[in-house]
Amino acid sequence: MDKRVRAAQFRTRMQRALRDSEMTQSGLAREIGVDRSTISQLLADDGARLPNAQVVGACATALGVSADWLLSLSDRPESAADLMSNSLSLTKAPRALVDERIFEWHKEAAGYKIRHVPAALPDMLKTRTLLEWEYSPHLGRTTDQAIGASEDRLQWMRGTQSDYEIALPLYEMHSFAQGVGYYQGLPLEIRLEQIDRLLQLTDQLYPRLRLYLYDARRVYSAPITIFGPLLCVVYAGSYYVAFRDRDRVETFTGHFDNLVRESELTARHVPAHLHSLRAGLA
Numbered sequence: 020m021d022k023r024v025r026a027a028q029f030r031t032r033m034q035r036a037l038r039d040s041e042m043t044q045s046g047l048a049r050e051i052g053v054d055r056s057t058i059s060q061l062l063a064d065d066g067a068r069l070p071n072a073q074v075v076g077a078c079a080t081a082l083g084v085s086a087d088w089l090l091s092l093s094d095r096p097e098s099a100a101d102l103m104s105n106s107l108s109l110t111k112a113p114r115a116l117v118d119e120r121i122f123e124w125h126k127e128a129a130g131y132k133i134r135h136v137p138a139a140l141p142d143m144l145k146t147r148t149l150l151e152w153e154y155s156p157h158l159g160r161t162t163d164q165a166i167g168a169s170e171d172r173l174q175w176m177r178g179t180q181s182d183y184e185i186a187l188p189l190y191e192m193h194s195f196a197q198g199v200g201y202y203q204g205l206p207l208e209i210r211l212e213q214i215d216r217l218l219q220l221t222d223q224l225y226p227r228l229r230l231y232l233y234d235a236r237r238v239y240s241a242p243i244t245i246f247g248p249l250l251c252v253v254y255a256g257s258y259y260v261a262f263r264d265r266d267r268v269e270t271f272t273g274h275f276d277n278l279v280r281e282s283e284l285t286a287r288h289v290p291a292h293l294h295s296l297r298a299g300l301a
Contacts, residue, residue, distance in 0.1 A: 022067040028091045029069055030062055036082040036089070051077035110259045120259065122172045124246050125179070131247025132182040134275040138242040138254055140195055141185055143176050146216045148209050177220075181247075183228045186278040188235040196296040207300065214297045221290055229286035231279050238281045245272050 037047065044062070048055040051074070061070055061078075069075070069090070079086040087093035110120050125133070135141060142150070147166060155162045194200040198210060221230055242254035251271040253260045262268060279285075284292050 025091055026067045026069055029089055032089050033062060036084050040082050047081055050081040108261045112257055112259045125176055128246035128249050130180050134245040135185045136240045136243045139201060144217060144220055146213050149213050186231045186233055189232045189283055190235055192232060214293055218290055218293050230289045231282040232284040233278050233282045238278055240278055245275055
């Protein structure tokens with residue numbers, strides 16, 4: 020950028036930052052320890068000179084913006100600390116169904132494609148009986164209330180205009196069907212009912228709902244949800260780690276797309292696989 024243009028841009032952004040912060044030139048001068056005339060000269064000079072780095076940094080700190088933005092090295096006025104705070108957040112993850120935080124993220128991303136790698140079978144596709152079996156040990160007497168409160172949210176998620184792509188390890192589906200591992204002790208009738216529900220939903224909601232099964236020996240993923248271009252949330256157990264900066268969202272989107280490419284069974288083949296699992300159980 021031409022020095023004259025950069026200097027003019029600096030003055031424009033300084034004036035904007037002063038206006039947004041509701042700080043006077045005298046107040047800024049006191050804040051950074053210079054004469055008021057120094058600030059007046061910075062804003063009035065029509066030459067190509069820029070203040071030294073110390074003055075630029077002091078002005079940026081006092082006005083709550085970044086020095087890079089004042090110097091037209093960035094289009095984001097936030098400070099580096101604010102950018103980091105806004106782009107990365109840590110949220111408590113309760114042992115619940117569709118908790119309020121997850122639901123807010125789904126509503127925010129309505130209309131966008133949502134890519135999801137669940138920790139187990141996806142809650143939005145589960146039968147009530149499976150939810151009761153899974154969550155009763157944790158929710159106790161409040162299980163019915165929690166499931167009832169979540170059903171409306173799950174129905175909203177199924178009915179929204181968002182496309183859902185769900186990638187699940189093959190072993191997860193097989194463990195569920197056989198009632199082993201995480202699903203140890205799950206009665207056969209609940210498993211059969213759940214397979215029927217998956218067949219029904221994958222038929223009714225296709226192509227807006229697409230389920231993929233990948234071989235975890237070839238590719239691996241932690242539980243993750245990507246809400247369009249807006250944010251990516253990694254489930255760490257007790258917490259959700261949410262990223263909002265574009266580069267990280269794109270990186271995780273590429274990771275999910277690779278799971279889809281490497282899937283053993285695509286959305287078109289999953290129903291036949293479910294029928295095969297069901298036949299083996301029956």
